[in-house]
Amino acid sequence: MRVARVLVPLAVAGMVLAGCGDRTAGGATWSAPSAPAGNGVADLTADEILAKATAALDKAGSFQIKGQAREDGTTMSVDLKVQGKDLVGTIDMGSSTIQTLLVGGQPYFKADEAFWKENGGPQGAGLAQLVGDRWVKVSPKDEDFANVFKLGDPDxxxxxxxxxxxxxxxxxxxxxxxxxxxxxxxxxxxxxxxGEPYPLLTEDPDKQGKLVFSGFGDSFPEIKKPDAQDVIDFSKL
Known part of the structure:
Protein backbone atom coordinates (compact mmCIF):
# COMPACT_ATOMS: atom_id res chain seq x y z
CA MET A 1 0.00 0.00 0.00
CA ARG A 2 3.03 2.27 -0.19
CA VAL A 3 1.91 5.48 -1.88
CA ALA A 4 5.02 5.87 -4.02
CA ARG A 5 4.45 2.40 -5.47
CA VAL A 6 1.11 3.63 -6.80
CA LEU A 7 2.39 6.88 -8.27
CA VAL A 8 5.85 6.01 -9.61
CA PRO A 9 4.58 3.83 -12.51
CA LEU A 10 2.78 6.89 -13.84
CA ALA A 11 5.94 8.93 -14.11
CA VAL A 12 8.05 6.05 -15.39
CA ALA A 13 5.54 5.10 -18.10
CA GLY A 14 5.42 8.68 -19.28
CA MET A 15 9.20 8.87 -19.59
CA VAL A 16 9.35 5.60 -21.52
CA LEU A 17 6.77 6.89 -23.98
CA ALA A 18 8.59 10.16 -24.47
CA GLY A 19 11.87 8.34 -25.05
CA CYS A 20 10.26 6.26 -27.77
CA GLY A 21 9.35 9.00 -29.94
CA ASP A 22 -5.21 21.52 -4.03
CA ARG A 23 -2.66 18.90 -5.07
CA THR A 24 -1.46 18.02 -1.58
CA ALA A 25 -3.68 15.47 0.06
CA GLY A 26 -2.30 15.89 3.56
CA GLY A 27 -4.83 18.52 4.53
CA ALA A 28 -7.70 17.19 2.46
CA THR A 29 -11.04 17.07 4.20
CA TRP A 30 -14.59 16.34 3.18
CA SER A 31 -17.90 16.09 4.94
CA ALA A 32 -18.96 12.63 6.02
CA PRO A 33 -22.66 11.74 6.15
CA SER A 34 -24.43 11.58 9.50
CA ALA A 35 -22.94 8.73 11.47
CA PRO A 36 -24.61 5.41 10.62
CA ALA A 37 -24.28 2.26 12.67
CA GLY A 38 -20.99 0.39 12.65
CA ASN A 39 -20.50 -1.89 9.65
CA GLY A 40 -18.75 -4.67 11.57
CA VAL A 41 -15.42 -4.64 9.74
CA ALA A 42 -13.50 -3.66 12.88
CA ASP A 43 -14.21 -7.15 14.25
CA LEU A 44 -12.76 -8.93 11.21
CA THR A 45 -9.22 -10.08 10.52
CA ALA A 46 -6.83 -7.85 8.59
CA ASP A 47 -7.17 -9.88 5.40
CA GLU A 48 -10.95 -9.89 5.69
CA ILE A 49 -11.02 -6.11 6.17
CA LEU A 50 -8.83 -5.59 3.11
CA ALA A 51 -11.10 -7.85 1.06
CA LYS A 52 -14.17 -5.93 2.24
CA ALA A 53 -12.56 -2.58 1.37
CA THR A 54 -11.56 -3.79 -2.09
CA ALA A 55 -15.05 -5.15 -2.76
CA ALA A 56 -16.68 -1.91 -1.55
CA LEU A 57 -14.49 0.21 -3.85
CA ASP A 58 -15.31 -2.05 -6.79
CA LYS A 59 -19.03 -1.97 -5.96
CA ALA A 60 -19.03 1.85 -5.78
CA GLY A 61 -18.45 1.92 -9.53
CA SER A 62 -16.69 5.27 -9.40
CA PHE A 63 -14.34 7.10 -7.05
CA GLN A 64 -11.60 9.72 -6.90
CA ILE A 65 -8.02 9.42 -5.65
CA LYS A 66 -6.03 12.50 -4.80
CA GLY A 67 -2.64 12.64 -3.14
CA GLN A 68 1.11 12.81 -3.33
CA ALA A 69 4.30 10.86 -2.82
CA ARG A 70 7.97 11.69 -2.56
CA GLU A 71 10.49 9.46 -4.34
CA ASP A 72 14.21 10.13 -4.85
CA GLY A 73 13.79 13.75 -3.85
CA THR A 74 10.92 14.39 -6.27
CA THR A 75 7.39 15.10 -5.11
CA MET A 76 4.70 13.70 -7.38
CA SER A 77 1.00 14.32 -7.04
CA VAL A 78 -2.05 12.76 -8.65
CA ASP A 79 -5.71 13.55 -9.07
CA LEU A 80 -7.42 10.53 -10.60
CA LYS A 81 -11.11 9.92 -11.28
CA VAL A 82 -12.33 6.40 -12.02
CA GLN A 83 -15.69 5.40 -13.44
CA GLY A 84 -16.15 1.72 -14.20
CA LYS A 85 -13.14 0.73 -16.31
CA ASP A 86 -12.63 4.30 -17.55
CA LEU A 87 -10.57 7.01 -15.91
CA VAL A 88 -9.12 10.48 -16.26
CA GLY A 89 -6.28 11.94 -14.24
CA THR A 90 -3.53 14.47 -13.85
CA ILE A 91 -0.03 13.60 -12.66
CA ASP A 92 2.24 16.43 -11.57
CA MET A 93 5.93 15.52 -11.36
CA GLY A 94 7.10 18.87 -10.08
CA SER A 95 8.55 20.34 -13.25
CA SER A 96 6.15 18.76 -15.72
CA THR A 97 2.61 17.43 -15.93
CA ILE A 98 0.88 14.51 -17.67
CA GLN A 99 -2.84 13.97 -18.14
CA THR A 100 -4.16 10.46 -18.68
CA LEU A 101 -7.45 9.27 -20.13
CA LEU A 102 -8.93 5.82 -20.65
CA VAL A 103 -12.27 5.52 -22.46
CA GLY A 104 -13.75 2.27 -23.73
CA GLY A 105 -10.42 0.52 -23.40
CA GLN A 106 -8.56 3.14 -25.46
CA PRO A 107 -5.75 4.94 -23.57
CA TYR A 108 -4.59 8.49 -24.24
CA PHE A 109 -2.15 10.85 -22.60
CA LYS A 110 -1.44 14.56 -22.85
CA ALA A 111 1.87 16.09 -21.72
CA ASP A 112 2.91 19.68 -21.28
CA GLU A 113 5.80 21.32 -23.13
CA ALA A 114 8.16 20.88 -20.19
CA PHE A 115 7.59 17.12 -20.21
CA TRP A 116 8.44 16.72 -23.88
CA LYS A 117 11.54 18.89 -23.59
CA GLU A 118 12.77 17.01 -20.51
CA ASN A 119 12.08 13.50 -21.77
CA GLY A 120 11.97 13.68 -25.57
CA GLY A 121 15.71 13.89 -26.14
CA PRO A 122 17.01 16.04 -29.03
CA GLN A 123 13.53 15.92 -30.60
CA GLY A 124 11.78 17.07 -27.41
CA ALA A 125 11.11 20.64 -28.51
CA GLY A 126 9.90 19.42 -31.91
CA LEU A 127 7.60 16.86 -30.31
CA ALA A 128 6.14 19.51 -28.03
CA GLN A 129 5.38 21.68 -31.05
CA LEU A 130 4.01 18.79 -33.10
CA VAL A 131 1.70 17.47 -30.40
CA GLY A 132 0.68 20.81 -28.95
CA ASP A 133 -2.39 20.51 -26.73
CA ARG A 134 -3.65 17.31 -28.33
CA TRP A 135 -4.20 13.92 -26.75
CA VAL A 136 -1.74 11.21 -27.80
CA LYS A 137 -3.50 7.96 -28.67
CA VAL A 138 -1.63 4.87 -27.46
CA SER A 139 -2.13 1.22 -28.35
CA PRO A 140 -4.06 -0.66 -25.61
CA LYS A 141 -1.39 -3.37 -26.00
CA ASP A 142 1.46 -1.00 -25.17
CA GLU A 143 2.89 -2.58 -22.01
CA ASP A 144 4.89 0.54 -21.12
CA PHE A 145 1.65 2.45 -20.69
CA ALA A 146 -0.43 -0.37 -19.18
CA ASN A 147 0.69 0.24 -15.59
CA VAL A 148 -0.78 3.73 -15.65
CA PHE A 149 -4.29 2.40 -16.08
CA LYS A 150 -4.02 -0.29 -13.44
CA LEU A 151 -4.69 2.55 -11.03
CA GLY A 152 -8.35 2.25 -11.91
CA ASP A 153 -8.39 -1.32 -10.60
CA PRO A 154 -9.29 -1.59 -6.88
CA ASP A 155 -7.25 -4.79 -6.56
CA GLY A 195 -21.49 2.85 6.28
CA GLU A 196 -19.76 1.10 3.40
CA PRO A 197 -16.26 -0.17 4.34
CA TYR A 198 -14.58 2.13 1.85
CA PRO A 199 -10.82 2.70 1.88
CA LEU A 200 -10.53 6.36 2.88
CA LEU A 201 -6.82 7.07 3.16
CA THR A 202 -3.43 5.47 2.59
CA GLU A 203 -0.41 6.94 4.32
CA ASP A 204 3.35 6.33 4.31
CA PRO A 205 5.06 5.98 7.71
CA ASP A 206 6.68 9.42 7.43
CA LYS A 207 3.38 10.93 6.24
CA GLN A 208 5.13 12.35 3.16
CA GLY A 209 2.92 10.24 0.94
CA LYS A 210 -0.87 10.17 1.19
CA LEU A 211 -3.74 9.16 -1.04
CA VAL A 212 -7.28 10.28 -0.19
CA PHE A 213 -10.24 8.33 -1.55
CA SER A 214 -13.56 10.11 -2.09
CA GLY A 215 -16.37 10.62 -4.63
CA PHE A 216 -17.73 7.09 -4.22
CA GLY A 217 -20.50 6.55 -6.78
CA ASP A 218 -20.08 10.02 -8.30
CA SER A 219 -20.49 10.76 -12.00
CA PHE A 220 -17.51 12.22 -13.87
CA PRO A 221 -18.70 13.72 -17.17
CA GLU A 222 -15.14 14.74 -18.04
CA ILE A 223 -14.41 11.09 -18.77
CA LYS A 224 -15.30 11.10 -22.46
CA LYS A 225 -13.72 10.28 -25.80
CA PRO A 226 -11.83 13.29 -27.17
CA ASP A 227 -12.77 14.78 -30.54
CA ALA A 228 -10.80 13.39 -33.49
CA GLN A 229 -9.15 16.75 -34.22
CA ASP A 230 -7.80 16.78 -30.67
CA VAL A 231 -5.98 13.43 -31.01
CA ILE A 232 -2.68 12.39 -32.56
CA ASP A 233 -1.68 8.73 -32.97
CA PHE A 234 1.46 7.84 -31.00
CA SER A 235 2.64 5.55 -33.82
CA LYS A 236 2.95 8.64 -36.04
CA LEU A 237 5.33 10.45 -33.69
Whole structure:
Protein backbone atom coordinates (compact mmCIF):
# COMPACT_ATOMS: atom_id res chain seq x y z
CA MET A 1 0.00 0.00 0.00
CA ARG A 2 3.03 2.27 -0.19
CA VAL A 3 1.91 5.48 -1.88
CA ALA A 4 5.02 5.87 -4.02
CA ARG A 5 4.45 2.40 -5.47
CA VAL A 6 1.11 3.63 -6.80
CA LEU A 7 2.39 6.88 -8.27
CA VAL A 8 5.85 6.01 -9.61
CA PRO A 9 4.58 3.83 -12.51
CA LEU A 10 2.78 6.89 -13.84
CA ALA A 11 5.94 8.93 -14.11
CA VAL A 12 8.05 6.05 -15.39
CA ALA A 13 5.54 5.10 -18.10
CA GLY A 14 5.42 8.68 -19.28
CA MET A 15 9.20 8.87 -19.59
CA VAL A 16 9.35 5.60 -21.52
CA LEU A 17 6.77 6.89 -23.98
CA ALA A 18 8.59 10.16 -24.47
CA GLY A 19 11.87 8.34 -25.05
CA CYS A 20 10.26 6.26 -27.77
CA GLY A 21 9.35 9.00 -29.94
CA ASP A 22 -5.21 21.52 -4.03
CA ARG A 23 -2.66 18.90 -5.07
CA THR A 24 -1.46 18.02 -1.58
CA ALA A 25 -3.68 15.47 0.06
CA GLY A 26 -2.30 15.89 3.56
CA GLY A 27 -4.83 18.52 4.53
CA ALA A 28 -7.70 17.19 2.46
CA THR A 29 -11.04 17.07 4.20
CA TRP A 30 -14.59 16.34 3.18
CA SER A 31 -17.90 16.09 4.94
CA ALA A 32 -18.96 12.63 6.02
CA PRO A 33 -22.66 11.74 6.15
CA SER A 34 -24.43 11.58 9.50
CA ALA A 35 -22.94 8.73 11.47
CA PRO A 36 -24.61 5.41 10.62
CA ALA A 37 -24.28 2.26 12.67
CA GLY A 38 -20.99 0.39 12.65
CA ASN A 39 -20.50 -1.89 9.65
CA GLY A 40 -18.75 -4.67 11.57
CA VAL A 41 -15.42 -4.64 9.74
CA ALA A 42 -13.50 -3.66 12.88
CA ASP A 43 -14.21 -7.15 14.25
CA LEU A 44 -12.76 -8.93 11.21
CA THR A 45 -9.22 -10.08 10.52
CA ALA A 46 -6.83 -7.85 8.59
CA ASP A 47 -7.17 -9.88 5.40
CA GLU A 48 -10.95 -9.89 5.69
CA ILE A 49 -11.02 -6.11 6.17
CA LEU A 50 -8.83 -5.59 3.11
CA ALA A 51 -11.10 -7.85 1.06
CA LYS A 52 -14.17 -5.93 2.24
CA ALA A 53 -12.56 -2.58 1.37
CA THR A 54 -11.56 -3.79 -2.09
CA ALA A 55 -15.05 -5.15 -2.76
CA ALA A 56 -16.68 -1.91 -1.55
CA LEU A 57 -14.49 0.21 -3.85
CA ASP A 58 -15.31 -2.05 -6.79
CA LYS A 59 -19.03 -1.97 -5.96
CA ALA A 60 -19.03 1.85 -5.78
CA GLY A 61 -18.45 1.92 -9.53
CA SER A 62 -16.69 5.27 -9.40
CA PHE A 63 -14.34 7.10 -7.05
CA GLN A 64 -11.60 9.72 -6.90
CA ILE A 65 -8.02 9.42 -5.65
CA LYS A 66 -6.03 12.50 -4.80
CA GLY A 67 -2.64 12.64 -3.14
CA GLN A 68 1.11 12.81 -3.33
CA ALA A 69 4.30 10.86 -2.82
CA ARG A 70 7.97 11.69 -2.56
CA GLU A 71 10.49 9.46 -4.34
CA ASP A 72 14.21 10.13 -4.85
CA GLY A 73 13.79 13.75 -3.85
CA THR A 74 10.92 14.39 -6.27
CA THR A 75 7.39 15.10 -5.11
CA MET A 76 4.70 13.70 -7.38
CA SER A 77 1.00 14.32 -7.04
CA VAL A 78 -2.05 12.76 -8.65
CA ASP A 79 -5.71 13.55 -9.07
CA LEU A 80 -7.42 10.53 -10.60
CA LYS A 81 -11.11 9.92 -11.28
CA VAL A 82 -12.33 6.40 -12.02
CA GLN A 83 -15.69 5.40 -13.44
CA GLY A 84 -16.15 1.72 -14.20
CA LYS A 85 -13.14 0.73 -16.31
CA ASP A 86 -12.63 4.30 -17.55
CA LEU A 87 -10.57 7.01 -15.91
CA VAL A 88 -9.12 10.48 -16.26
CA GLY A 89 -6.28 11.94 -14.24
CA THR A 90 -3.53 14.47 -13.85
CA ILE A 91 -0.03 13.60 -12.66
CA ASP A 92 2.24 16.43 -11.57
CA MET A 93 5.93 15.52 -11.36
CA GLY A 94 7.10 18.87 -10.08
CA SER A 95 8.55 20.34 -13.25
CA SER A 96 6.15 18.76 -15.72
CA THR A 97 2.61 17.43 -15.93
CA ILE A 98 0.88 14.51 -17.67
CA GLN A 99 -2.84 13.97 -18.14
CA THR A 100 -4.16 10.46 -18.68
CA LEU A 101 -7.45 9.27 -20.13
CA LEU A 102 -8.93 5.82 -20.65
CA VAL A 103 -12.27 5.52 -22.46
CA GLY A 104 -13.75 2.27 -23.73
CA GLY A 105 -10.42 0.52 -23.40
CA GLN A 106 -8.56 3.14 -25.46
CA PRO A 107 -5.75 4.94 -23.57
CA TYR A 108 -4.59 8.49 -24.24
CA PHE A 109 -2.15 10.85 -22.60
CA LYS A 110 -1.44 14.56 -22.85
CA ALA A 111 1.87 16.09 -21.72
CA ASP A 112 2.91 19.68 -21.28
CA GLU A 113 5.80 21.32 -23.13
CA ALA A 114 8.16 20.88 -20.19
CA PHE A 115 7.59 17.12 -20.21
CA TRP A 116 8.44 16.72 -23.88
CA LYS A 117 11.54 18.89 -23.59
CA GLU A 118 12.77 17.01 -20.51
CA ASN A 119 12.08 13.50 -21.77
CA GLY A 120 11.97 13.68 -25.57
CA GLY A 121 15.71 13.89 -26.14
CA PRO A 122 17.01 16.04 -29.03
CA GLN A 123 13.53 15.92 -30.60
CA GLY A 124 11.78 17.07 -27.41
CA ALA A 125 11.11 20.64 -28.51
CA GLY A 126 9.90 19.42 -31.91
CA LEU A 127 7.60 16.86 -30.31
CA ALA A 128 6.14 19.51 -28.03
CA GLN A 129 5.38 21.68 -31.05
CA LEU A 130 4.01 18.79 -33.10
CA VAL A 131 1.70 17.47 -30.40
CA GLY A 132 0.68 20.81 -28.95
CA ASP A 133 -2.39 20.51 -26.73
CA ARG A 134 -3.65 17.31 -28.33
CA TRP A 135 -4.20 13.92 -26.75
CA VAL A 136 -1.74 11.21 -27.80
CA LYS A 137 -3.50 7.96 -28.67
CA VAL A 138 -1.63 4.87 -27.46
CA SER A 139 -2.13 1.22 -28.35
CA PRO A 140 -4.06 -0.66 -25.61
CA LYS A 141 -1.39 -3.37 -26.00
CA ASP A 142 1.46 -1.00 -25.17
CA GLU A 143 2.89 -2.58 -22.01
CA ASP A 144 4.89 0.54 -21.12
CA PHE A 145 1.65 2.45 -20.69
CA ALA A 146 -0.43 -0.37 -19.18
CA ASN A 147 0.69 0.24 -15.59
CA VAL A 148 -0.78 3.73 -15.65
CA PHE A 149 -4.29 2.40 -16.08
CA LYS A 150 -4.02 -0.29 -13.44
CA LEU A 151 -4.69 2.55 -11.03
CA GLY A 152 -8.35 2.25 -11.91
CA ASP A 153 -8.39 -1.32 -10.60
CA PRO A 154 -9.29 -1.59 -6.88
CA ASP A 155 -7.25 -4.79 -6.56
CA UNK A 156 -4.15 -3.00 -7.84
CA UNK A 157 -4.64 0.18 -5.83
CA UNK A 158 -5.06 -1.60 -2.51
CA UNK A 159 -2.57 -4.39 -3.11
CA UNK A 160 -0.14 -4.54 -0.16
CA UNK A 161 3.60 -5.04 -0.59
CA UNK A 162 3.70 -7.51 2.31
CA UNK A 163 1.55 -9.15 4.94
CA UNK A 164 -1.16 -6.95 6.39
CA UNK A 165 -1.80 -6.62 10.12
CA UNK A 166 -4.68 -5.03 11.97
CA UNK A 167 -4.03 -1.77 13.80
CA UNK A 168 -6.07 0.47 16.04
CA UNK A 169 -9.53 1.88 15.58
CA UNK A 170 -9.31 5.66 15.26
CA UNK A 171 -10.89 8.63 13.51
CA UNK A 172 -9.72 10.73 10.56
CA UNK A 173 -11.37 13.69 8.86
CA UNK A 174 -13.69 11.36 6.94
CA UNK A 175 -14.91 9.56 10.08
CA UNK A 176 -14.22 6.48 12.22
CA UNK A 177 -11.84 3.93 10.71
CA UNK A 178 -9.90 0.76 11.36
CA UNK A 179 -6.20 0.80 10.52
CA UNK A 180 -4.44 -1.80 8.37
CA UNK A 181 -0.64 -1.87 8.41
CA UNK A 182 1.53 -3.23 5.61
CA UNK A 183 4.35 -4.97 7.49
CA UNK A 184 6.78 -4.59 4.60
CA UNK A 185 7.05 -0.81 5.00
CA UNK A 186 4.66 0.14 7.82
CA UNK A 187 2.39 2.08 5.46
CA UNK A 188 -1.23 2.35 6.58
CA UNK A 189 -4.66 1.99 5.04
CA UNK A 190 -7.66 3.43 6.87
CA UNK A 191 -10.98 1.67 6.22
CA UNK A 192 -14.36 3.13 7.19
CA UNK A 193 -16.06 1.37 10.09
CA UNK A 194 -19.46 2.98 9.45
CA GLY A 195 -21.49 2.85 6.28
CA GLU A 196 -19.76 1.10 3.40
CA PRO A 197 -16.26 -0.17 4.34
CA TYR A 198 -14.58 2.13 1.85
CA PRO A 199 -10.82 2.70 1.88
CA LEU A 200 -10.53 6.36 2.88
CA LEU A 201 -6.82 7.07 3.16
CA THR A 202 -3.43 5.47 2.59
CA GLU A 203 -0.41 6.94 4.32
CA ASP A 204 3.35 6.33 4.31
CA PRO A 205 5.06 5.98 7.71
CA ASP A 206 6.68 9.42 7.43
CA LYS A 207 3.38 10.93 6.24
CA GLN A 208 5.13 12.35 3.16
CA GLY A 209 2.92 10.24 0.94
CA LYS A 210 -0.87 10.17 1.19
CA LEU A 211 -3.74 9.16 -1.04
CA VAL A 212 -7.28 10.28 -0.19
CA PHE A 213 -10.24 8.33 -1.55
CA SER A 214 -13.56 10.11 -2.09
CA GLY A 215 -16.37 10.62 -4.63
CA PHE A 216 -17.73 7.09 -4.22
CA GLY A 217 -20.50 6.55 -6.78
CA ASP A 218 -20.08 10.02 -8.30
CA SER A 219 -20.49 10.76 -12.00
CA PHE A 220 -17.51 12.22 -13.87
CA PRO A 221 -18.70 13.72 -17.17
CA GLU A 222 -15.14 14.74 -18.04
CA ILE A 223 -14.41 11.09 -18.77
CA LYS A 224 -15.30 11.10 -22.46
CA LYS A 225 -13.72 10.28 -25.80
CA PRO A 226 -11.83 13.29 -27.17
CA ASP A 227 -12.77 14.78 -30.54
CA ALA A 228 -10.80 13.39 -33.49
CA GLN A 229 -9.15 16.75 -34.22
CA ASP A 230 -7.80 16.78 -30.67
CA VAL A 231 -5.98 13.43 -31.01
CA ILE A 232 -2.68 12.39 -32.56
CA ASP A 233 -1.68 8.73 -32.97
CA PHE A 234 1.46 7.84 -31.00
CA SER A 235 2.64 5.55 -33.82
CA LYS A 236 2.95 8.64 -36.04
CA LEU A 237 5.33 10.45 -33.69
Missing amino acids: EILKPDGKVSKGASTSIDAGPVITLIDKSDQSKLYVATT
